[in-house]
Amino acid sequence: MVDLRRLRVLRALAEHGTVTETAAALHLTPSAVSQQLRQLARELGVELLRPEGRGVRLTPAARILLRHAETLHTQWEAARAELAAEGREITGTLRLCGVSSAVAALAAPAVTALRDAHPGLTAEVREEESGDCFRLLLAGETDLALVLPGPGVPPVPDPRFEQFPLLDDRQDLLVPEGHRLARPGGVTLAEAAAEPWIVKRRDNDTFGLLAAACAAAGFTPRVAHEAKEWFAVSALVAEGLGVCLLPRLVPLPSPHAVVRVPLTGEPVPFRRIVAGTRRGGAGHPAVAVGLDALRGAAAARPGAVPAGGREAF
The missing domain is CATH 3.40.190.10 (Periplasmic binding protein-like II)
Incomplete structure (x- = not known):
């Protein structure tokens, strides 16, 4: 019998590439990851890993197992769902x-x-x-x-x-009060091409969305300051230090003197x-x-x- 928890460790190793990164992703120690993989190999009677430099690489047997792992996990999730549906009350x-x-x-x-x-x-x-x-x-x-x-x-x-x-959450341009782009009728994103931008570049979903939107509008944003939390971003915008894209799901922080400007033209960022x-x-x-x-x-x-x-x- 195969322990699906050990199969999950192998799948994580295939994704992250090293035992150390796999351990971090699964909140385990590297030794625990190695032990789980050794036990899985013993259960199946095949070699799953081979040393390569300071790391390891997956064997052909491991690749075969991973191809079947997705089906096994999907069937297990479906079985859990069907068993849970037997109850009258959702708990x-x-x-x-x-x-x-x-x-x-x-x-x-x-x-x-x-x-x-x-x-x-x-x-x-x-x-x-x-x-x-x-x-x-x-x-x-x-x-x-x-x-x-x-x-x-x-x-x-x-x-x-x-x-x-x-x-689909439309995005607006956030500018300080009195800014040349603070127009009620809206502006195109390309009109903000020369502006400094405020966005954190790493560990932040927002940066990839901003970069893609600006590329579609024909320019690369010049990032002047890096902040991630919307309250901090809004405070920097209010001081005239740059502009940013603000999703409509995000309310305007009330203490800051900023203006949400609708973006017009195509494509509209969302x-x-x-x-x-x-x-x-x-x-x-x-x-x-x-x-x-x-x-x-x-x-x-x-x-x-x-x-x-x-x-x-």
């Missing part, structure tokens, strides 16, 4: 993680709706960047993730996950908010009602623009 714990703005705008009201509709279900919320959310899904530490598609997010065809579009699950897990009753609650929260947003369909990827 247990639903764990959600997501980027901060989606947690505030979607997860918070969704959890309230779940609490009212399913008192036997406990929801736990955790704020993380998009890439980290998918790592938590793989590690079995969360059940639903609210993410922004981008460089750190698995592609749609990834067999490990299902992705459900929830909301962020797609997506819910992610482990493939096969969307049929679990707790995950299913969680997805429904998130969809309801998205639809209730003022001026919400439904994402391109409700089907899963």
Whole structure:
């Protein structure tokens, strides 16, 4: 018999490349990772790893096993979902993680709706960047993730996950009061090409979205200051130190003298908010009602623009 927990360790090693990084991603020690992989190899009677320099590489047998691992995990998630559906009442714990703005705008009201509709279900919320959310899904530490598609997010065809579009969140230009671009009728993004920009470049989903939007508008943003939290970004903008893109899910921090300017022309920058699950897990009753609650929260947003369909990827 194969322990799926050990198979998950092998899958993480294939993704991260080293025992040390795998251990960090799974919150284990490197020795524990190595032990799990040795036990898996003994169970199957094959060699899974070979030394290569200071690291290891996967053997052909390991690659074969990984091809089947996605099917095994999907079937296991589907089995858990079917077993949970046997109960009359939805109980247990639903764990959600997501980027901060989606947690505030979607997860918070969704959890309230779940609490009212399913008192036997406990929801736990955790704020993380998009890439980290998918790592938590793989590690079995969360059940639903609210993410922004981008460089750190698995592609749609990834067999490990299902992705459900929830909301297309338009972005505006944030400028100080009295700025030349503070026009009620809106401006094009290209008109801000010469402005200094405020955005954190690393460990921040927002930077990839900004870079893509500016590239589509025909320029590369000049980053003058780096900040990630919206309150800090807004304070810097209010002082005239630069401009930024502000999603409509994010409210204006009231103490700051800033103006939200609509962006016009094509393409208009937006962020797609997506819910992610482990493939096969969307049929679990707790995950299913969680997805429904998130969809309801998205639809209730003022001026919400439904994402391109409700089907899963």
